[in-house]
Amino acid sequence: MDWIAVGLKEDVPPGFVIPSRIADTELAVWCSPSGTYHAWSDRCPHRGMRLSHGFVRGETLACIYHGWQYNEAGSCHYIPAHPKLTPPDTICVPTYRCIEAGGVIWVSLTETDTPLPALGGRRTVRSLPVSMSAPDLAAHFGAAGFTTIAVVSDHDVLLAVQPCTDGECMIHALAAPDADRSAVSHWLEDLRATLERVPA
Ligand code: FES
Numbered sequence: 001m002d003w004i005a006v007g008l009k010e011d012v013p014p015g016f017v018i019p020s021r022i023a024d025t026e027l028a029v030w031c032s033p034s035g036t037y038h039a040w041s042d043r044c045p046h047r048g049m050r051l052s053h054g055f056v057r058g059e060t061l062a063c064i065y066h067g068w069q070y071n072e073a074g075s076c077h078y079i080p081a082h083p084k085l086t087p088p089d090t091i092c093v094p095t096y097r098c099i100e101a102g103g104v105i106w107v108s109l110t111e112t113d114t115p116l117p118a119l120g121g122r123r124t125v126r127s128l129p130v131s132m133s134a135p136d137l138a139a140h141f142g143a144a145g146f147t148t149i150a151v152v153s154d155h156d157v158l159l160a161v162q163p164c165t166d167g168e169c170m171i172h173a174l175a176a177p178d179a180d181r182s183a184v185s186h187w188l189e190d191l192r193a194t195l196e197r198v199p200a
Contacts, residue, residue: 002114003106003147005160005172006039006098008124012105017061019052023163025109028052029098032059032072039098039107040074045091104160104172117148122158122174125184129170131196134163137171140195155179155187 006020006029017030019042026042028051040061042050049065056062060069060077068091069078076091097108101116103124108114130137138146138161146161146169156176163169171192175184 002110002112003099003108003116005104005147005162006107007105008127008172009100009103009105010124011127012037015056017052017054017056019050020107020162021164022107022109023165026050027096027107028054028061029105029107030056030061032056034059036072037098037100037105038072039096039105040070041094041096043093044068045076045093051093102174104174117160119148119158119174120156121177122156123177123179125157125173125175125179125181126188127170127172128188128192129164129168130192131168133166134161134169137161137169137195151191153187155184157184157187 004022012018012029012031014031014033014035017028020027020029028040028042031037042052044051044063046066046068049063051061051063053064054062057069060071062069067080068076070093071077074093074095076087079085079087099106102119106116134146141149143149149159151157158174160172161169173188
């Protein structure tokens with residue numbers, strides 16, 4: 001598994017953090033005020049609170065529970081209850097490679113030399129959940145994998161698929177630059193209804 005779409009840029013503006021996931025790996029995806037995207041394990045090293053419930057503070061992410069702040073490398077650099085303490089290097093959040101390209105936020109859970117998926121100049125439209133596993137979705141379209149699936153349609157749609165659970169995935173859809181976003185959005189809802197009627 002190389003690059004996986006975990007959200008759209010428009011859903012995570014600078015200063016925001018959201019929960020996301022790739023299969024069993026739960027993620028806190030956040031964007032710093034300077035526009036750098038991050039994907040971290042969604043657990044605070046202190047007491048395990050979800051970091052996706054936290055706050056972006058400057059170029060750091062702060063846990064909502066006791067306010068520990070983690071710098072862009074995932075290292076704890078400030079503990080409010082001990083403001084003069086320099087936290088040990090061992091207090092750090094597992095981080096993953098995360099890049100925004102073409103309006104899509106891509107994450108790789110492992111080191112990879114694989115280039116980011118080609119989007120063919122398409123533009124992002126919307127995300128929507130589908131009650132179908134990512135491999136089953138790829139199989140439905142006869143695609144070799146689910147990272148991106150090109151769908152023959154009037155809108156030149158490309159689906160970037162995010163595996164969530166055994167029976168659910170998230171579709172991040174892109175379409176031709178001149179496509180009517182509203183029309184594509186309705187087309188996607190029809191597609192979802194069709195997919196969810198497909199027998200497992
Ligand atoms: S659980 Fe995150 S700071 Fe305590």
